[in-house]
Each structure stands twice: as C-alpha cells, then as structure tokens.
Amino acid sequence: MKRASIIALLLLGALTFWLILLPPETAARWQNGFLTWFAPAIRAAGDQPKAIAAASSKEERELRRLRDEVDRLWIERSFLERLREENDQLRRALAFVEQRHHDAIAARVIRRESAGLWSAAFIDKGAEHGLTRDLAVIAPAGVVGKLTDVMPRMSRLLFLTDERCQISARVEGASYEGITRGRRGMAVVHPEVELRFLPPRAGIPEGSLVVTAGLGGVYPEGLVIGITGRFERGETFGSAVVTPAADPALLRTVFVLKPVEPLPGGDVVRADEGREADDP
Amino acid sequence: MIYRAVLLVLLAACLVVQEFLPEIEVGGVRATLLLLPTVFLCSVATLEYASMIGFAAVGGLLWDLRYAPAGISARAAEEARELAGEVAGAAGAGFGGDLFFGSTIVFYALAGTVMFGVTPRAREGRVVLPALMVGVSLFLLQTGQFLALNLFRGGFDLPWDLLRRMIYCAAAGTLAAAPLIVGLRLAERFLKGPGDLPALEFQR
Secondary structure, X not given: OOHHHHHHHHHHHHHHHHHHHOOHHHHHHHHHHHHHHHHHHHHHHHHHHHHHXXXXXXXXXXXHHHXXXXXXXXXXXXXXXXXXXXXXXXXXXXXXXXXXXXEEEEEEEEEEOOOOOOOEEEEOOOHHHOOXXXXXXXXXXXXXXXXXXXXXXXXXXXXXXXXXXXXXXXXXXXXXXXXXXXXXXXXXXXXXXXXXXXXXXXXXXXXXXXXXXXXXXXXXXXXXXXXXXXEEOOOOOEXXXXXXXXXXXXXXXXXXXXXXXXXXXXXXXXHHHHXXXXXX | OHHHHHHHHHHHHHHHHHHHOXXXXXXXXXXXXXXXXXXXXXXXXXXXXXXXXXXXXXXXXXXXXXXXXXXXXXXXXXXXXXXXXXXXXXXXXXXXXXXXXXXXXHHHHHHHHHHHOOHXXXXXXXXXXXXXXXXXXXXXXXXXXXXXXXXXXXXXXXXXXXXXXXHHHHHHHHHHHHHXXXXXXXXXXXXXXXXXXXXXXXXX
C-alpha cells in the first residue's frame, strides 16, 4: 500500500475518533447552522410542486387559508371541550388543579425527508415564530410528532412513526397505559406504530382508540394517536399495533402546540408574553 | 487539482439537487436516487485511494450535516428511558444509543474501498461492471449503516420493506452510474489533460 494511502487512512481514523468524542450538543449546533444556511434549497424543493401546479389562483389560496382556519378552530374547540370537562371535574371535586392551555400554531409541511433513514419532515415555522424544540405537533386527525430541530424560519418535525418518537399513551375505555413508538427503519408509505409495555394479558380488542396519556411533558393528555390492530403477547409485556390517525404521508398542514404558562391565580399567559414581561 | 476542486463542488451541488429529486413509490415502498453517494462512488473510478478517502470524509460529513438528526439522539434515549420507567416501571428499556454524528464517513470509505476494486476496469473504459458495483456498494452502504444502527440501538430488526427500499435505491443508483462514470472520466480527461490518462478508450 502506498504511503499516501496509509496516511489518508490514519487521518480518517483520527477524524472518526474525534467525531465519536464530539459532544452531541456541538454536533447539533453545527447541523443547525448548516440547515439554516441550507434552508433556501429545502424551501425551494418544497415549493416545487406548487410551482408546477401553477394553478393556485386567488380563490384557491383563499380556500386553503379557510381550510387551515377551520382545522385550527377544530383543534381549539377540542381543547375547549377538554377544558370544560376539566372544569366540571374541578367543580365536582372542589379542588384546584393547575390549568393548562395551548396555542395551536398552523404550519405547512414543506419537505418530507426521502433520503435518510429517519421518518421526518420540515415545516415552514421556526424560532422566529416562537417555536422551540420538543413541542408537540398535531393535525385535526391526531398526533403527528414533535419538533426536534428549530431553525429561524423552519423546523424539523419527527413523525410519531420514527423509532425515536416515543409517546406515553393509554387505550380509551381501558386502564392500560403504554408507550407508542415507530418501527425501526420503516420505509413503507403508510407506516404503523407499536404500543408497548402493555400487560401481557391485556387482550385489547382491535379498533380501540389510543390517546396520549399526558406523561413526559411533551403531549397534552387526550390527543388521539390512532386505532389498535392486532395484539401481540410477550413474556413480560404485550404490545399492540397502532395505525396512526394522522397519516404522515398525507399531511399538508399541521399545528404546533405551544404551551401557555399558567399564572398562580388560574389565568393564563402566553409563553412569549411571559418572556417579554420579564425583559426590563 | 482543478478536477478535484470541481468534484468537491459537484458533491456539494448533489446535496442541493437531491432535494429536488422525486420519490418513486413501488409496491407501497418509497425509494429515491441517492445522488451524493452515487456520484461519490462513481468518482472513485477517477481517483487514487488517498483522494478517495478524502472525498469519503467530505461526502459523509455533508450527508450527516443534512440528514442525521444530530440534535435528538441523546435526548431521545434519555426521554425514552424516563418514560418507560414512568409508564411501565421498566426504566432503561426501549432505546439504546444511536449512530454517532459523522459515522457516514466510515461507511462511505468502506463502500469506496469496495468500489476501488473495479477502478482498473473503469479506467480501461468498461462501464458495465463498475456501474453494477456502484449498485452493490450503495446497497452495502445502506445495509451496513442500518446494521450498525441495530447494533447501537439494541435488538435486531431488518424489515422486508426496508430491504426492498434499499434494493430500489441501489437499482436507481446503478441506472444513473454508467453515464456518471463516463461523464466523470471525460471531465477528468478534460481537466487533467490526456497525458495523465493513458487508457481512456471506451469499448465499443
């Protein structure tokens, strides 16, 4: 082997070793910087189908805007219903429970990841719109995933069908709680997720509704995740296949849930308003 | 030197073009042409081993900067462990580590080394075997990466759908390889001059 080749291999080894030792935060910072710089290409690629269609007349744009508005109002209504239920329970129990509310920020899915091994997409809202990482993302049909990387005007959304997106969930109408997660390397167009850590003899009937349990602090309680399929018994735990209610392949508009911080008196204030108030 | 600079720009441009490439849906599985690794593997036919290693480093780093979700892995593992403990009393279950940032460099170097075996054929102007080897190397690159992912995360899972996707991506790469190899060889000849390339007679 030539001397140059040996030196190149040694340098490659050293580079790899250095990257292994690199703190994840540093790698994430580099990637964030790169994606911020690279964002115009991702946006342009996302806008490409629209440019080809070229038929987005004023009326169509207005129709799309109104549809988004209807979806947003639908989500707000579901939250208000939940608040009403909570309020009723509070009245019955005559005890104070922390009130929590979310703002739903509409965002457009601009680009779905196609080349990597991960189940993710980019949305057109970012830090400039008050988003931060780990915020829950939903659609009118149900949970979509969460934000993992937030750039100034764009964010990466990890779908619930990715193995690393794990959500505490419960089966509606039953006392079983578990964790949903996507299957590793799922490459199909309409992937499923798995509800794990169920009792081995749970015997969940097919077609049961799976909703978020509210543990972990990312997803509020009671959001629809999907519908159960077959149940698989294990030695220690059982698991059920879940078909997501919000199909990642069909999503165009999603809603990022931005928590509104509660005040001691029970009133709510938006997270960004709270920060502004702190500034001198 | 100019050729290598052009190749460097070409690899960076591939990352941009990749964004505009459509996905093909075959039997419920999505696949696409993995342009950057395909161009890298084709370029091996025009490089010395040491240069190939250098380009593997550049290509792998570019790929990871764009596609590896570096920000989530460590956090996700911690969150999953906490959640498992909270929900099912099974703390520590469910999620191991992940591929480290920059790991693609190693896989590119390995795939490039496999590809390097057929470099003499490409230099003779024969493109069929090198094009097939691009497909094989692409497949090995993807499977190697996924098997390493299994190793880091724990458990073994290689879904048939994913295997199909890898085969389709490799097939797309094979189809694109022949014109790319010819184009790169011509670019090399043009930029380096004919003196550096004693055997560039394409077979009829």
